[in-house]
Amino acid sequence: MARIKKPIQASDVILFAVTLVIAVIFAFPIFFNLMSAFKTNGEILRDAIALPKGFYTESFTYLLTETEYPRAILNSAILTIGSIIAMIVIIPMAAYAIERTGNRWTSGVYIYFLFGMMVPFQVYMIPLFRQLKAMGLFGNLAGPIMIYIAGSVGFGVLLFTSFLKGVPREIEESAQIDGCSRMGIFWRVVFPLLGPVTASMVVLQGLGIWNDFLMPMLVLPSGQPKTMIVELFYYVGEFSSRWDMIFAGTTMSLIPVLIAFLTLQKYFVKGVSSGAIKG
Template sequence: MHKSKKWMEILVLAIAILLAVLFFFPVYFSLISAFKSNGEILRDAIALPTSLYLDSFKYLLTETDFPKAMLNSLILTATSILFMILLIPMAAYAIERTGKKWTGLVYIYYLAGMMIPFQVYMIPLFKEMRSIGLYGTLTAPILIYIAGSVGMGVLLFTSFIKGIPAEIEEAAAIDGCSKVRTFWQIVFPLLGPCTASMVVLQGLGIWNDFLMPSLILHSDKRTLIVEIFKFVGELASRWDMVFAGTAMSIVPVLVVFIFLQKYFVKGIAAGATKG
């Protein structure tokens, strides 16, 4: 029995190592290719660079709209996440603490939105953005990102709020705190792991999104991923530019994740045991 358990642990470890290698290989491939010329990449894609080739980075930053595209992506991601954090936790708090029949219906309505693929309502949505004059502006995708995150956000936050004792809020009410003050000063700080999980998951989705910005934004408002894709042609591609841009796009994501990883892991672990 003891031997079989030991072999099972070895098997699980071997599978984990294999999966880690498989997931790391695309990152390794992108990073080494970022420091190679286009000719080197085409000659031997997986070989290490013979020298530290930095011309791709210099060209992207000085001769293209890459800096502007990075700023557009930053504005989209930061603004969307900010409004998600301001609005969605309050909606989840109202649904969970009110306990009325109609709030349960609202909760189901939000969750039902998660089951409809974006491609189903994509064209009518774009027509609506055009009819109200937002098509081609950064405001349009921000509104769409916020609305699209409500279902998952409410699900996450209501699950966490269930684990917060209502007695804490009752004590705050006795001390004269309003509902709004009770939420922001007492309840919301306890939702840190959940908030970090949402920031990371939604932030990654928005930062790496290609479909929405490519369809709804004008060429002068390209985002990072759309700008990188510009170097992929039908007959010829500048892979040195693609991988250099990809490497630079990874840096902000890594910085944010390093700062939030502790809370993110707590949020995922706690979310597995709640709700």
């Protein structure tokens, strides 16, 4: 049978045009950054939106060989990967205990975690730094990692508990009958089912940590390599700036983000939509 074609309506054309315009608006900064990364500083200052006259790569070479940028890349990777691994280990277990227990005590803990999402970071910033100094965590990478983990608990518990509502309890009961412990049930049976929401957590939190400026700037010691974003900040001067270095550095910082998002895109969309529906 011949396939019946649906007639194109004016609303479909308008919706497509609006979506295309929005996509171009969001994609242009990335295109502008990539284009400027292969221009000299003089070319950028003369005409910022012009295409590069050649394939200038000296900015990348200088950053990787003559500066502390490679160490900054390593610091960013340690902060991001270390924080994400700890979040994946801690937050799903907390959400599982809250969702499956369901008494007034766990409900109170759940509300406490959600309340933490409503308090701006600037409110408790100074007491937090004083606490880091008292614990000996100020000035090293362990301090920001602890802050990132604590700051993600509220959102992570909300995301995982919403997703766990759609996981049937029968599969856990079957595993319990087979002699599996409570910890074994979670890691062997339940956690593999949390792949989409875990991918959402990795993308959302990882992107925020990778691009964070304030925390590494304030917590890590001065005079030493910090993170990628903070190191690029030093190329912005009051009277002159090295835009070629800035765009080259941001291009290198974009590559891991794009790879991670493209790899986890399918699971990210599924996890966010499932959590929203089930919550």
